[in-house]
Amino acid sequence: MANQPAFELFAFWRSSATFRVRVALQLKGLSAHERIVDIDGGEQRSAAFLAINPLGGLPALQVDSGPPLTQSLAILEYLEELQPDPPLLPSDLLGRARVRSIAAMLASDTHPLITPRVKKYLTTSAGFDDAAWRAWQVQWFTTGMTAVEQRLASDAVPGKFCHGDTPTLADVCLASVIAVMRVFKISVANIPTIDRVMAACDAHAAFAAADPMRQVGAPAR
């Protein structure tokens, strides 16, 4: 995009929600300067970052010198409106609702359950040990993926992605959750439609470029 706004993306290598924005920027041909917020070091809870996002979550996207945008779904919709081509939502109303619904099943009803702030509460205030936290992660990844699998299979739309032959916000959110599942070495069985869609995402340059393991700060493979 010619003359795009100046983007500063507050990011971390492993962050699932940051992955979504990285993929969308790639798909739209937009670029952002990344500023690392070290989640493992608790930097998202620093006063400096809480002034940017009072929920202490990544990503945040500063546009020129304005107040930072937060919440990945809001940022994705912003990028879609700023740079409509290529579209990440279909053109028909019901199709758009389907794509946004699948995106929200993952970004709203799955991922928020396994964020650092939830881990902190469960391990410090609720007595979860490593095994209990792992079981919690597996529970919600499995619930979310199994439900998305049923959705994709029951009201199937032809094409190699979730909704046709080009990526949409549904694929961006699906791949974002799978990406952190891979980091945590968690897999869910019996999701053949998702596996097929993920093969298409993995083969797409925009998704490959957002692979957590390829980001600054990622551990060596």
Place this chain on the structure above:
Amino acid sequence: MANQPAFELFAFWRSSATFRVRVALQLKGLSAHERIVDIDGGEQRSAAFLAINPLGGLPALQVDSGPPLTQSLAILEYLEELQPDPPLLPSDLLGRARVRSIAAMLASDTHPLITPRVKKYLTTSAGFDDAAWRAWQVQWFTTGMTAVEQRLASDAVPGKFCHGDTPTLADVCLASVIAVMRVFKISVANIPTIDRVMAACDAHAAFAAADPMRQVGAPAR
């Protein structure tokens, strides 16, 4: 709206996400026939309802005879596109991102943590008693409301609602979480901006009509 599609809304009196759709329908002058799904009786986990929403969450909106739309944020965006007047999003890109961000802070990062499926897991698999569940609810309502308060105060937009003098999706989602906090008799201190916005919502007929206590199935006051 003349000749609106036939809407069947799968609903429950107390459901926060159903509240959002009820308010939006009211604001848009649209109507839906409600079909009650008894969450207290576990009906959302019945095979019949899981075929409608494999995540077992409310609401779902059937449009004519098509596959039901799920996820409140997706349904709200659908209603906004179907019936743009009155708008529930501002017209400028950054304003739209701000409104969607506040909506997601509540609908994505707060409410999913206190849903029935999470309660079921914590009370059956993680040993939470009533007090522990209550502390969990208070934790996430407080975290969400405190963050939204900071957001509203730090990048304030003039007007009696979250973003101007007419309700937006931010107000719909804010009121939806406050509505269930009232049902559970949970309040959060030191949120003066939210209290002010809620006074405007409470005085608005569309929000009043969606009050959980006024819905079919609600307990007598």
